[in-house]
Amino acid sequence: MPLITTLAAALAAALLLGVLARKLRLPPLAGYLLAGILIGPHTPGFVGDLALAGELSEIGIILLMFGVGLHFSPKELAEARGVAVPGALVGMSVATLLGWGLARLWGWTDGQGLVFGICLSVASTVVLLRALQERGSIGSRAGQVSVGWLVVEDLAMVIALVLVPVGAALLDGRVPAGMLTGMGVGPQAILLSLLITLGKVAVFVALMLVVGSRVMPWVLSLVGGLRSRELFSLAALVAALGVAYIAYVAFGVSFALGAFLSGLVLGQSPLSQKAAEQTLPLRDAFAVLFFVSVGMLFDPRILVEQPFAVIAATLVVMLGKSVAAWVIARLRGMSEAEALTIAASLAQIGEFSFILASLGVAERVMPAIGRDLVLAVALLTIALNPAVFWLADRAAARLTPRPAPL
Numbered sequence: 006m007p008l009i010t011t012l013a014a015a016l017a018a019a020l021l022l023g024v025l026a027r028k029l030r031l032p033p034l035a036g037y038l039l040a041g042i043l044i045g046p047h048t049p050g051f052v053g054d055l056a057l058a059g060e061l062s063e064i065g066i067i068l069l070m071f072g073v074g075l076h077f078s079p080k081e082l083a084e085a086r087g088v089a090v091p092g093a094l095v096g097m098s099v100a101t102l103l104g105w106g107l108a109r110l111w112g113w114t115d116g117q118g119l120v121f122g123i124c125l126s127v128a129s130t131v132v133l134l135r136a137l138q139e140r141g142s143i144g145s146r147a148g149q150v151s152v153g154w155l156v157v158e159d160l161a162m163v164i165a166l167v168l169v170p171v172g173a174a175l176l177d178g179r180v181p182a183g184m185l186t187g188m189g190v191g192p193q194a195i196l197l198s199l200l201i202t203l204g205k206v207a208v209f210v211a212l213m214l215v216v217g218s219r220v221m222p223w224v225l226s227l228v229g230g231l232r233s234r235e236l237f238s239l240a241a242l243v244a245a246l247g248v249a250y251i252a253y254v255a256f257g258v259s260f261a262l263g264a265f266l267s268g269l270v271l272g273q274s275p276l277s278q279k280a281a282e283q284t285l286p287l288r289d290a291f292a293v294l295f296f297v298s299v300g301m302l303f304d305p306r307i308l309v310e311q312p313f314a315v316i317a318a319t320l321v322v323m324l325g326k327s328v329a330a331w332v333i334a335r336l337r338g339m340s341e342a343e344a345l346t347i348a349a350s351l352a353q354i355g356e357f358s359f360i361l362a363s364l365g366v367a368e369r370v371m372p373a374i375g376r377d378l379v380l381a382v383a384l385l386t387i388a389l390n391p392a393v394f395w396l397a398d399r400a401a402a403r404l405t406p407r408p409a410p411l
Contacts, residue, residue: 011053012061014044015297016290023293032132034355035387037293038380041300048305058298064246065295066360067264068288071245073130073159074268075281088347089153092333096154096351097161099329100126103321108375111314117372120365123165124379125321127158129355131292132387136350136394147343150334151350162357163265166364167206167258202257209256213266217248221267222274229276238283244271245284261360292356299359303380311374315381322386323393327352342401349397353386354379 018040026036044053104122105115113121133155142148221244228240244267252263271280308315327348334344362379365371 007054008057011057012294014051014053015040015058015061015294018043019293019297030391032135032387032390034129034131034296035384037296038300038303038384038387041297042303042305043300044297045301045303047303053301055298055301058294058301061291062295062298063260065291065293065298067245067249067260068284068291069295069356070163070261070264071249071268071284072281072288072292074265074270075272075277076268086153088150088334088337088339089157092150092330092337092347093154093157093161095333096326096329097123097126097158100321100326103325104318107314107317107321113372113375116370117365117375120169120361120371121375121379123162123169124358124362124365124375125318125354125382126326127162127354127357128155128351129353129357129383129387130155130159132353132355132390133350136390140394142346145343145346147339147346147350150339150343151347154330154347154351159357162361163262166261166361167202169361169365169370171202205256206258206262209252209258209263210266213248213270217267217270218273221270222276225271225274225276225280229279234283237279238287241271241280241284242287244280259364295356295359299363299380302363302376303384304377307374307377307381311378314378315385318378318382319385322354322382323352323389327393341404345397345401346394349390349393352393353390354383355387358383 019037022036022040022043023033024036026033026039041058042048044051046052046055101119101122104125105118108118108121109115133151137148137151225237225240225244228236231237245264248267249260249263252258252266253260271277330351331344331348334347335341339347358379362371362376366373366376
C-alpha cells in the first residue's frame with residue numbers, strides 16, 4: 006500500500022492546493038510545492054513515503070526533460086540570438102557570482118557556492134511560459150526573446166548537470182563521483198578522469214545525433230502507421246525512459262541529459278507535435294509528483310531560523326538577475342517596456358534549480374540547507390512573480406512617452 010497511499014495523497018494534495026493557488030492568481034506550481042510540504046516529514050499530520058516519492062520524482066525529471074527537449078527550438082534560438090544568447094550568459098554569470106558570494110559569506114566552500122549560485126541563475130520554464138501565455142505576449146518580440154533566453158538557460162543547465170558536480174568536487178579537493186577510482190586528485194589524474202567523463206558524454210551525444218536521429222523517428226513512424234494511439238504513446242514513453250536508462254547505465258550520463266537528448270532528437274522530426282500531445286497527460290502527472298516530492302524535502306524551519314539568508318538569496322534572483330537582464334536588453338536595442346517584460350519573466354527560479362540542488366546534495370557538493378534555501382527562494386519568487394509583472398507594467402507605463410495632445 007505505500008505506493009498507492011503516497012500517490013493518492015500527493016495527487017490529492019496537489020489538486021487542492023493547485024486549485025487554491027490558481028484562485029489566488031498564483032502559478033499552480035506554488036500549490037504543488039506547498040502540497041509536498043503539507044505531506045512531508047517536516048509538518049504534522051500524514052507523512053508520505055519519502056523514498057517512493059523520490060523514485061517517482063526521478064520519472065518526473067525524465068519526462069520533464071523529455072518535454073523540454075521536444076520543445077527545444079533551434080529556430081527560436083537563432084531568431085533571438087542577438088539578445089538571448091549574450092543576455093542569458095551574462096544573467097546566469099551575474100546570479101552565479103552573487104550566489105557564490107553569499108555562500109562564501111556564510112562560510113561555505115567554493116564548490117558549494119558554485120552549485121548554489123548556478124541554482125539561483127535559471128528561470129522556470131513552466132512559470133515563464135504560463136505567465137507569457139496568460140498575458141498574450143508569447144508571440145511578441147519580448148516574448149520571443151524571453152523564450153529564446155530560456156532556451157539558452159536550459160541548454161546551459163543541461164551542460165551544468167554533467168559538469169557542475171565534477172567541477173565543484175574538484176574545487177573542494179575531492180575525487181568527483183563517477184571519476185576513475187584510485188587516481189587521487191593530482192593534476193594529471195584530474196585531467197585524465199575529466200577527459201574520460203567528457204568523452205563518454207560526447208560518445209553518447211554523437212550516437213544520439215547520428216544514429217538516434219535516424220532510428221527513433223523511423224521507429225515512431227512505423228508505430229504511427231499502425232494507427233494505434235496507445236502504441237504510439239507507449240513508443241514515445243519508451244523513447245524517453247529507455248534512452249535515459251541506457252544513458253545512465255552504459256555511459257554514466259544523468260537521466261536528465263539522456264531524456265533531454267531523446268526529446269531533442271524527436272523534436273526535430275515531423276512526429277514531434279504528436280509525441281508531445283500523446284505524452285502530455287503522463288508528463289503533467291509525473292511533473293506534479295516531481296514538484297510535490299521536492300516540497301516534501303523542504304524544511305519550513307529555515308524561514309524562521311535563516312530569514313536573512315532567504316531574503317538575500319531571493320534578492321539575488323529578483324533584483325540581481327533581473328537588473329542584469331534589463332541592462333542587457335536595453336544595450337541590445339530593446340525598448341523600456343520590452344526590457345522590463347524580459348526582466349520580470351526571469352525574476353524566478355524553478356524546476357532546473359530543484360534538479361541541480363538535489364543533485365548537489367546527493368553528490369555532497371552542497372549542504373542540505375542549500376537545497377532548503379533554493380526551495381524557499383523558488384516558493385517566494387514564483388508566488389511574487391505576478392506582482393513583479395504588475396510592477397513592470399506600471400513602470401513601463403510611466404517610462405513610455407505619451408503622444409502629445411492635438
